[in-house]
Amino acid sequence: MNRETFVTDRKGRKIAVQIPIKLYEKLISDSEELDEIREYRTAKLHKGDAIPIEQAFKEIEDAIK
Template sequence: MGTQFLTDEKGKRTAVVMPIEKYNKLIQKLEDLEDVRLYDEAKRDDDGYRISIDEAFKIIEEKRKSLK
C-alpha cells in the first residue's frame, strides 16, 4: 500500500493515509531536522562563556540546598 490522499467533495486533498513505516521514517527525519535547527540556533547565540563541570555541580548543589 502506498500513500493515499483523502479528498473533500471538491477534490481538495484534506488528509493522508500512509504505511506506518513510512510515517515513522518521516517523523524521525523531522526530529533530526529540529535537532539541526536547535544546534544552529545554539551556535548562533553562543557567547563563548563556559564553566567547568565542577563549577556546574557546585551551582546545582547550592540551588538544591536553597530549596530545602
C-alpha cells in the same frame, strides 16, 4: 511501499493523506533530527552564552527539586 492514499471531500478536493506507518515513522524521525540540527546551529551562534558543565548540572538539579 511509499504509496499514499488521498482522502477527498465531496467536491474531490484533497483534505488528508494516508501513508504507510514506516514512512510516517521515518518522517517523524527526520523531522526530530532536523530540529536538533537547528537547535545546535542556534547554540553555536551564541557562543558567549556558554557556562561550565558543572554549573549546568547544578542548575538542572536545582530545577528538578
